[in-house]
Amino acid sequence: MGHTMAEKILAKASGKKQLSPGDLVNARIDMALGNDITAPVAIQEFNKIGVDTVFDRERIALIPDHFTPNKDIQTAQQVKIMREFARHFNIEHYYEVGRMGIEHALLPELGLVLPGEVVIGADSHTCTYGALGAFATGVGSTDLAAVMATGELWFKVPPTIRIVFEGVKRPEVTGKDLILYTIGQLGVDGARYCALEFTGPVIRRLDMDGRFTIANMAIEAGGKVGLIAPDQVTLEYLQGRSKRPFTPVESDEDAPVQQEYRWDVSTLEPQVAAPFSPANVKPVSQLAGTPIDQVVIGSCTNGRIEDLRQAAALLQGKRVHPRVRLIVIPATQAIYLQAMREGLLEIFVEAQAAVSTPTCGPCLGGHMGILAEGEVSLATTNRNFVGRMGHPKSSVYLSSPAVAAASAVAGVIVHPGEVGEVK
Amino acid sequence: MSTIRGKVWTFGDDIDTDAIIPARYLTTTDMAELAAHLMEDADPSFPQKVSPGDLIVAGKNFGCGSSREHAPLALKGAGISCVIAESFARIFYRNAINIGLPILESAEAAAALQEGEVVEIDLQKGVIQDSSGRRYTAVPFPPFMQEIIARGGLINYVREKVKQGE
Numbered sequence: 001m002g003h004t005m006a007e008k009i010l011a012k013a014s015g016k017k018q019l020s021p022g023d024l025v026n027a028r029i030d031m032a033l034g035n036d037i038t039a040p041v042a043i044q045e046f047n048k049i050g051v052d053t054v055f056d057r058e059r060i061a062l063i064p065d066h067f068t069p070n071k072d073i074q075t076a077q078q079v080k081i082m083r084e085f086a087r088h089f090n091i092e093h094y095y096e097v098g099r100m101g102i103e104h105a106l107l108p109e110l111g112l113v114l115p116g117e118v119v120i121g122a123d124s125h126t127c128t129y130g131a132l133g134a135f136a137t138g139v140g141s142t143d144l145a146a147v148m149a150t151g152e153l154w155f156k157v158p159p160t161i162r163i164v165f166e167g168v169k170r171p172e173v174t175g176k177d178l179i180l181y182t183i184g185q186l187g188v189d190g191a192r193y194c195a196l197e198f199t200g201p202v203i204r205r206l207d208m209d210g211r212f213t214i215a216n217m218a219i220e221a222g223g224k225v226g227l228i229a230p231d232q233v234t235l236e237y238l239q240g241r242s243k244r245p246f247t248p249v250e251s252d253e254d255a256p257v258q259q260e261y262r263w264d265v266s267t268l269e270p271q272v273a274a275p276f277s278p279a280n281v282k283p284v285s286q287l288a289g290t291p292i293d294q295v296v297i298g299s300c301t302n303g304r305i306e307d308l309r310q311a312a313a314l315l316q317g318k319r320v321h322p323r324v325r326l327i328v329i330p331a332t333q334a335i336y337l338q339a340m341r342e343g344l345l346e347i348f349v350e351a352q353a354a355v356s357t358p359t360c361g362p363c364l365g366g367h368m369g370i371l372a373e374g375e376v377s378l379a380t381t382n383r384n385f386v387g388r389m390g391h392p393k394s395s396v397y398l399s400s401p402a403v404a405a406a407s408a409v410a411g412v413i414v415h416p417g418e419v420g421e422v423k
Numbered sequence: 424m425s426t427i428r429g430k431v432w433t434f435g436d437d438i439d440t441d442a443i444i445p446a447r448y449l450t451t452t453d454m455a456e457l458a459a460h461l462m463e464d465a466d467p468s469f470p471q472k473v474s475p476g477d478l479i480v481a482g483k484n485f486g487c488g489s490s491r492e493h494a495p496l497a498l499k500g501a502g503i504s505c506v507i508a509e510s511f512a513r514i515f516y517r518n519a520i521n522i523g524l525p526i527l528e529s530a531e532a533a534a535a536l537q538e539g540e541v542v543e544i545d546l547q548k549g550v551i552q553d554s555s556g557r558r559y560t561a562v563p564f565p566p567f568m569q570e571i572i573a574r575g576g577l578i579n580y581v582r583e584k585v586k587q588g589e
């Protein structure tokens with residue numbers, strides 16, 4: 001009987017011949033990540049362990065991205081703790097303002113997370129790297145501390161839920177719509193403790209940016225990882241980026257899975273998650289006409305170049321609705337530069353959008369676009385819990401960049417087709 | 424001390440980490456400061472109402488959302504002696520074990536326990552007894568996790584492992 005990707009990757013990393021769901025293993029970690037919220041706690045815990053060196057200074061990434069450029073004294077202090085730790089242990093992958101990006105966009109861009117690897121991050125959206133076929137999962141700060149000291153961490157081998165997207169999707173349907181639809185079907189705990197594996201012809205034809213968006217939100221269904229088997233698209237993306245040799249892993253055809261869903265998405269519409277749950281998902285037509293105060297295009301879910309291209313295509317030659325504030329946040333410096341070279345930033349500014357330096361910013365209600373009482377935002381981010389983007393009585397709808405850009409022009413939630421053509 | 428006695432506060436399903444401690448307070452790692460805002464978006468008066476030793480009883484998927492360890496830290500800072508839930512989100516579960524915040528998974532207890540009642544818990548055995556004397560048994564932890572719990576969390580566990588390795 002065959003094995004799933006999740007089982008195979010964990011088996012290799014823990015020196016086991018084969019594993020089954022439920023087995024507890026100690027796995028070697030290929031890359032460990034912390035950010036300006038989680039790393040300070042991890043550093044505090046690391047210091048209690050009593051080691052005088054980190055397990056590998058090239059396999060730790062510390063990325064200040066949540067409250068940076070620092071919004072106040074407290075957040076500046078937090079980043080200072082990281083910076084000093086990074087300098088002290090000569091951590092290779094510490095990226096300062098001006099060189100940084102949102103962690104889950106930055107690490108793949110730099111070739112620091114690779115197929116077949118085990119990656120942990122003290123951030124729940126670490127599952128993003130599953131798009132490259134890495135067993136990548138979010139943990140807490142204490143876990144990160146243990147890994148920084150020992151290079152190992154315990155895992156329970158998860159059962160796999162396989163999602164097969166069939167048919168040919170419409171051009172205005174993106175990776176975001178596929179994952180929102182999935183979360184709507186599974187619910188916020190439908191994949192709790194499970195590995196999600198996405199496959200089928202629609203995935204095979206999807207570009208890397210769309211795949212990152214899908215894997216990114218596996219956690220919103222409770223998933224431990226969101227895996228996509230590496231293929232030609234993956235290998236092309238890694239060309240010239242990968243910092244280490246790697247071995248792609250895929251599931252055996254006959255690997256037993258806990259559950260399989262097959263969805264023909266040929267007639268699927270763009271999807272929107274309404275407040276206050278990422279599983280409260282409806283086709284955009286059902287929410288059309290909902291007034292909005294702010295639109296945010298960015299985050300580790302949808303701040304990549306393809307996202308910005310889709311948004312710019314709809315905003316070109318148009319103006320953001322006078323009642324709406326549009327904030328565009330390229331996820332990394334490289335994406336920012338690329339968007340500048342392609343003229344996308346000019347389109348945004350001419351449309352009267354604010355373009356920000358890379359940061360998590362409003363995604364978690366940190367800074368750069370906080371909502372007041374009663375305000376409504378449409379965002380390409382990943383969570384719309386109560387108070388997520390500001391006041392406890394504000395609300396957030398989640399969508400693709402295409403829906404977000406079109407709605408910014410219309411002033412209400414609309415199908416992107418109402419504003420322009422999506423290619 | 425493995426016996427806990429405390430008053431119950433009840434919450435529903437899918438209590439996310441933004442509800443436990445909103446991101447706007449993640450600019451500190453101080454447990455007491457975090458505790459001052461515990462659950463405030465779900466119930467603004469909660470930080471004032473809760474007393475050390477109290478318990479939280481919730482539905483399914485408690486602690487879903489972000490990986491912030493500030494969530495179990497805020498609970499610990501407020502003196503919450505145990506969280507009982509029908510189920511826990513994965514990262515929250517890890518974090519609670521790692522920092523030594525007692526948690527118990529029991530669908531029966533989560534459904535039956537009422538706000539305000541005083542319950543008694545034998546942590547070692549995972550047995551919860553309500554005010555009328557009814558008993559509920561929580562899902563046992565795997566032996567490996569029991570070892571982490573017994574040593575007071577992951578850091579102590581790793582520290583000892585590192586020492587042995589020397």
Ligand code: SF4
Nearest residue numbers: 125299300360363364
């Ligand atoms: S962009 Fe949002 S979800 Fe992504 S890492 Fe930053 S705060 Fe978290």
